[in-house]
Amino acid sequence: MDVLIKDALILTQDARREIVRGDILVQDGKISKIAKSIRADADEKIDAKGKLAFPGLVNAHTHIPMSLFRGYAEGMVLHDWLEKKIWPAEAKLKPRHIRAGSMLSILEMVRSGTTCFNEMYIAHMDEVCRAVLETGIRASVGHGLFDLVKKTDAKDELKNGTSLVEKWSGKSPLLNISMAPHAPYTCSEELILLAKGHARKKSLKFHMHISETRKEVFDSLREKGKRPVEYLHSLGVLDENTVLAHGSWVTKRESALAGKAGASISHNPVANLKLATGGICPLHEYLEAGANIALGTDGTASNNCHNMLETMKFAQLMQSHLYWDPLRVSIQNVWDFATMNGAKALGFNAGSIAPGKEADIVLADLRSSNLAPLHDARNLLFSMHPGNITDVLIAGKPILREGKFTELDEQKIIGEAQEAAEDLVSP
Numbered sequence: 001m002d003v004l005i006k007d008a009l010i011l012t013q014d015a016r017r018e019i020v021r022g023d024i025l026v027q028d029g030k031i032s033k034i035a036k037s038i039r040a041d042a043d044e045k046i047d048a049k050g051k052l053a054f055p056g057l058v059n060a061h062t063h064i065p066m067s068l069f070r071g072y073a074e075g076m077v078l079h080d081w082l083e084k085k086i087w088p089a090e091a092k093l094k095p096r097h098i099r100a101g102s103m104l105s106i107l108e109m110v111r112s113g114t115t116c117f118n119e120m121y122i123a124h125m126d127e128v129c130r131a132v133l134e135t136g137i138r139a140s141v142g143h144g145l146f147d148l149v150k151k152t153d154a155k156d157e158l159k160n161g162t163s164l165v166e167k168w169s170g171k172s173p174l175l176n177i178s179m180a181p182h183a184p185y186t187c188s189e190e191l192i193l194l195a196k197g198h199a200r201k202k203s204l205k206f207h208m209h210i211s212e213t214r215k216e217v218f219d220s221l222r223e224k225g226k227r228p229v230e231y232l233h234s235l236g237v238l239d240e241n242t243v244l245a246h247g248s249w250v251t252k253r254e255s256a257l258a259g260k261a262g263a264s265i266s267h268n269p270v271a272n273l274k275l276a277t278g279g280i281c282p283l284h285e286y287l288e289a290g291a292n293i294a295l296g297t298d299g300t301a302s303n304n305c306h307n308m309l310e311t312m313k314f315a316q317l318m319q320s321h322l323y324w325d326p327l328r329v330s331i332q333n334v335w336d337f338a339t340m341n342g343a344k345a346l347g348f349n350a351g352s353i354a355p356g357k358e359a360d361i362v363l364a365d366l367r368s369s370n371l372a373p374l375h376d377a378r379n380l381l382f383s384m385h386p387g388n389i390t391d392v393l394i395a396g397k398p399i400l401r402e403g404k405f406t407e408l409d410e411q412k413i414i415g416e417a418q419e420a421a422e423d424l425v426s427p
């Protein structure tokens with residue numbers, strides 16, 4: 001299907017970070033041309049006059065079925081929250097719940113301009129993969145592995161990850177499967193090494209939580225004699241295919257280790273603030289060290305939304321606050337984190353509006369009271385909200401057009417999520 005987007009203001013995120021006015025031609029799911037005026041016989045023409053086009057946002061760390069727990073348990077300390085609320089509900093998860101939560105999250109992501117996400121969750125992951133293919137969103141999906149909590153054998157636990165790879169790898173260009181050991185404190189050394197070994201053998205991404213809380217760092221020092229990133233470095237699992245979620249409580253030496261290895265960091269500012277983890281991820285140090293920084297929302301039980309526009313704003317404001325300097329991590333840096341860097345972290349040829357790239361494109365209506373007047377389009381990240389987004393294309397396919405889903409039955413999905421959530425939390 002060919003699509004011609006006419007007369008947009010384009011925040012390209014190309015190599016020169018140009019902002020241009022013109023047309024975008026999409027052919028066979030890819031961006032083929034950008035020019036002041038393009039004449040072409042496209043299957044669909046989109047009038048983007050008065051609209052901003054920007055690359056689809058990439059959510060580099062989340063747990064999408066957890067949207068069923070949005071607002072279910074608030075104002076609790078982490079331990080009570082997990083033991084009294086989340087774990088008992090998660091013990092009841094059936095495939096239909098995973099499906100309902102996944103579909104709800106995908107609706108929310110598309111409506112807020114996200115076209116690609118990095119997923120890790122613990123049960124019935126086939127349903128997440130099915131939801132990705134059914135909706136046409138782009139994703140990297142891994143089965144969260146943790147042998148220490150379950151007290152299972154590392155080799156048996158690994159099979160959860162490898163069987164997802166066998167079943168779904170290569171099924172669609174929209175779907176990558178990753179290996180996703182949960183965290184250094186929930187996985188044995190044997191499991192981490194097995195998971196990375198399999199990832200290397202099959203050229204997969206390796207996705208793991210790390211250094212989210214100060215307690216985790218102290219426990220690691222006590223038990224292993226090393227800080228968490230030093231520990232992963234000593235195991236030899238840091239490389240350009242590793243995506244570390246959080247990485248907030250790190251020393252300069254650790255950010256240097258991650259950067260030297262070319263690893264990606266998913267910074268999740270809103271979830272960190274909500275869980276009151278204290279430390280702020282030192283993005284400037286990571287940048288200086290050469291790490292690939294991306295942004296994520298984390299799951300909706302600890303955020304409570306998948307709104308990447310909000311995450312981008314929080315990221316920039318928190319870094320300004322951290323360094324007492326609004327320029328140390330710039331607005332342009334934040335656009336890079338949320339687009340091209342996220343795509344790189346997950347292994348997709350997306351994240352900018354440039355010829356040859358996957359056509360993941362978002363349109364926002366500039367004729368909105370919170371977006372006018374227009375100065376530098378980059379600065380709109382401080383005031384844009386999901387209600388401004390009118391159109392979303394993923395791999396060139398319009399998923400949202402003029403504020404309406406082209407194929408997905410939004411109200412049905414929301415209704416099914418409500419039923420599934422009530423089912424899970426009923427006594």
Ligand SMILES: [Zn+2]
Nearest residue numbers: 209245298299
């Ligand atoms: Zn997480």
